[in-house]
Amino acid sequence: xxxxxxxxxxxxxxxxxxxxxxxxxxxxxxxxxxxxxxxxxxxxxxxxxxxxxxxxxxxxxxxxxxxxxxxxxxxxxxxxxxxxxxxxxxxxxxxxxxxxxxxxxxxxxxxxxxxxxxxxxxxxxxxxxxxxxxxxxxxxxxxxxxxxxxxxxxxxxxxxxxxxxxxxxxxxxxxxxxxxxxxxxxxxxxxxxxxxxxxxxxxxxxxxxxxxxxxxxxxxxxxxxxxxxxxxxxxxxxxxxxxxxxxxxxxxxxxxxxxxxxxxxxxxxxxxxxxxxxxxxxxxxxxxxxxxxxxxxxxxxxxxxxxxxxxxxxxxxxxxxxxxxxxxxxxxxxxxxxxxxxxxxxxxxxxxxxxxxxxxxxxxxxxxxxxxxxxxxxxxxxxxxxxxxxxxxxxxxxxxxxxxxxxx
Amino acid sequence: xxxxxxxxxxxxxxxxxxxxxxxxxxxxxxxxxxxxxxxxxxxxxxxxxxxxxxxxxxxxxxxxxxxxxxxxxxxxxxxxxxxxxxxxxxxxxxxxxxxxxxxxxxxxxxxxxxxxxxxxxxxxxxxxxxxxxxxxxxxxxxxxxxxxxxxxxxxxxxxxxxxxxxxxxxxxxxxxxxxxxxxxxxxxxxxxxxxxxxxxxxxxxxxxxxxxxxxxxxxxxxxxxxxxxxxxxxxxxxxxxxxxxxxxxxxxxxxxxxxxxxxxxxxxxxxxxxxxxxxxxxxxxxxxxxxxxxxxxxxxxxxxxxxxxxxxxxxxxxxxxxxxxxxxxxxxxxxxxxxxxxxxxxxxxxxxxxxxxxxxxxxxxxxxxxxxxxxxxxxxxxxxxxxxxxxxxxxxxxxxxxxxxxxx
Numbered sequence: 001x002x003x004x005x006x007x008x009x010x011x012x013x014x015x016x017x018x019x020x021x022x023x024x025x026x027x028x029x030x031x032x033x034x035x036x037x038x039x040x041x042x043x044x045x046x047x048x049x050x051x052x053x054x055x056x057x058x059x060x061x062x063x064x065x066x067x068x069x070x071x072x073x074x075x076x077x078x079x080x081x082x083x084x085x086x087x088x089x090x091x092x093x094x095x096x097x098x099x100x101x102x103x104x105x106x107x108x109x110x111x112x113x114x115x116x117x118x119x120x121x122x123x124x125x126x127x128x129x130x131x132x133x134x135x136x137x138x139x140x141x142x143x144x145x146x147x148x149x150x151x152x153x154x155x156x157x158x159x160x161x162x163x164x165x166x167x168x169x170x171x172x173x174x175x176x177x178x179x180x181x182x183x184x185x186x187x188x189x190x191x192x193x194x195x196x197x198x199x200x201x202x203x204x205x206x207x208x209x210x211x212x213x214x215x216x217x218x219x220x221x222x223x224x225x226x227x228x229x230x231x232x233x234x235x236x237x238x239x240x241x242x243x244x245x246x247x248x249x250x251x252x253x254x255x256x257x258x259x260x261x262x263x264x265x266x267x268x269x270x271x272x273x274x275x276x277x278x279x280x281x282x283x284x285x286x287x288x289x290x291x292x293x294x295x296x297x298x299x300x301x302x303x304x305x306x307x308x309x310x311x312x313x314x315x316x317x318x319x320x321x322x323x324x325x326x327x328x329x330x331x332x333x334x335x336x337x338x339x340x341x342x343x344x345x346x347x348x349x350x351x352x353x354x355x356x357x358x359x360x361x362x363x364x365x366x367x368x369x370x371x372x373x374x375x376x377x378x379x380x381x382x383x384x385x386x387x388x389x390x391x392x393x394x395x396x397x398x399x400x401x402x403x404x405x406x407x408x
Numbered sequence: 409x410x411x412x413x414x415x416x417x418x419x420x421x422x423x424x425x426x427x428x429x430x431x432x433x434x435x436x437x438x439x440x441x442x443x444x445x446x447x448x449x450x451x452x453x454x455x456x457x458x459x460x461x462x463x464x465x466x467x468x469x470x471x472x473x474x475x476x477x478x479x480x481x482x483x484x485x486x487x488x489x490x491x492x493x494x495x496x497x498x499x500x501x502x503x504x505x506x507x508x509x510x511x512x513x514x515x516x517x518x519x520x521x522x523x524x525x526x527x528x529x530x531x532x533x534x535x536x537x538x539x540x541x542x543x544x545x546x547x548x549x550x551x552x553x554x555x556x557x558x559x560x561x562x563x564x565x566x567x568x569x570x571x572x573x574x575x576x577x578x579x580x581x582x583x584x585x586x587x588x589x590x591x592x593x594x595x596x597x598x599x600x601x602x603x604x605x606x607x608x609x610x611x612x613x614x615x616x617x618x619x620x621x622x623x624x625x626x627x628x629x630x631x632x633x634x635x636x637x638x639x640x641x642x643x644x645x646x647x648x649x650x651x652x653x654x655x656x657x658x659x660x661x662x663x664x665x666x667x668x669x670x671x672x673x674x675x676x677x678x679x680x681x682x683x684x685x686x687x688x689x690x691x692x693x694x695x696x697x698x699x700x701x702x703x704x705x706x707x708x709x710x711x712x713x714x715x716x717x718x719x720x721x722x723x724x725x726x727x728x729x730x731x732x733x734x735x736x737x738x739x740x741x742x743x744x745x746x747x748x749x750x751x752x753x754x755x756x757x758x759x760x761x762x763x764x765x766x767x768x769x770x771x772x773x774x775x776x777x778x779x780x781x782x783x784x785x786x787x788x789x790x791x792x793x794x795x796x797x798x799x800x801x802x803x804x805x806x807x808x809x810x811x812x813x814x815x816x
Contacts, residue, residue, distance in 0.1 A: 057739025057747045087735050087747065089764030122732025123765050227718040230740040310635040310718070311811055318812025324530025325637075327495050331465025332638040339465045339495065356497030357531050397805050403719055404726025
């Protein structure tokens, strides 16, 4: 597997988050000779919140988390890569029960205080005995660092690990937010993401954490797409250990949370962009900024329709400034668009307005921009104040190579 | 350009349709050394009806047809390939005015009795002088046959021409329906199609013709997809010359139309399937049959979501029976689905039911089926009586090659 040309040149070292300990191991469920199982243990009193896939076909771990997250208190998270435990029926739920029960017994907590997440092939029974056999070893090797190994253990077709970290102040005290994520294909909005986990030592009640997470999710994971395919296993989970000694936080609207909100959104956007940059087969990163729409929601839908258009994505792969495909996609998004009002820019150069190509259009600077790997497309619809920025990648031969033979 | 491996081995010879004369020529707008302009002339009194793209970004010829079709009487159709005359502003409408005016003057009719259609690159001004310069020659060479040449003149990235013909009886008299179409990429529903034209000698008023066309369109062109990209130029136009000597038809519900309706639907479905078989880069033809949905509409949406999934399409390209991606796509279609009730078959073999893979599943017959070029996927949702059949093709390297360099 070649590393994505859009991969970051370095990864930040993630600091310890008080109240979180990690361990990884090799369950050999699908991959050989690499870590594929992550156990994260949380201190007593840790608050959890999540945003889960809205698909009607959901994996067993999602069904489990839907229920377990109602309790808000969490002591552990178990993630396996290589098998999604999705469309596995009652057998899949029994696998989750055995994994959570084994973890609970090792950590001396309740099963419902253990969250689980899986990623990989859909429809194959999860050989959970390989997980439960490994859990005692993992429990003994829990330690407060090892974030890079944790991020690596949850990868599937990812070509690089995804981590992000920020600090913020709440009531004068510094708190840390660490995030890890995986995802490369089957990436589309209307979801949480594939798998993303956020860890903080901030002391934030589950209900408030949930509100902050949902808000930050809209502009980050719900604004990216690789292939328009939503996963059965999409899950964004946040854990707040409460070890930071700041003043109590009562509501999501509290003034003391302003810095934390910004840092959380920054971590999620950072991870979301990393996922796009590791989009299967991606050679170019694409930012699509829509403004002047009737609403933010309309702007995002138009941006995502452009971002999901195979014709736009293949033109970008071929460095072809085929802006006609961009306006064609905008026109079929199902949102209000008046073609004579649309302004289209590519790489900062205005290419079309008043329903036609700009007069005396010089394609040279646009063609030069398209040869780069950081493509910027901007539309002003001149209809209202709605705006959105969405992120995607190009569609290349690599995507077809990866997905034509994923299971074999 | 290699011919699609799914191309038919022979084309039917299309008979004369009384009241229709055709001529083709080389305008050299984009292509060199091939016909790219079609003129069809209709006898006085010919009734026309159309189904046009529902995109908000529409080509100048679509705007023209929207208005001209209100008149119902039509004397001519002019189609050019290589330039879509879309997103060309006032200049594009002026081009249409010049082309229709020149045609009307040659055929001694009104401009609004001339319909136009264009297909090709979006956003480039149409050099209409090359069309009007050729029209006098075309008018002189009009003749009652030449259907194959007509079908060939409207092709863009098509690798084979698309024609279909059927006969039917109305009130004891035989009538003929000929159809021609083009399309290979930017093919998606919520539209009429790319370009499809149907010609009949039946005597059917425009209002009735429109109703028949809309109905037949749902199960044909609105049930296919190549890449989910709707075109700015999609147009399905039907022309009834009224030269057949059958009894008058008053309404779309007339019993005498039963045979004609079936033949019309058969012509459109035949053409629609040909378009999918010429899908850009297509190596495999895919039929997705959904039954047991809450409604026919829900069934079609679920079928099209599966058909548009890049993950499903690339798995098919790779002959991988990755049915997990099929249920994942069904789950995100936005329609009611209960995962424990879904039954999935591939190539006639039941692969999943009761929310999981069938017990003792033997993948061998499914794997063998996936190696073929005629892939059949069937889902029974067990929720209601809604059903739909949709058609698509696989997503291969060829699609990326064609669309990464279309304009250059």
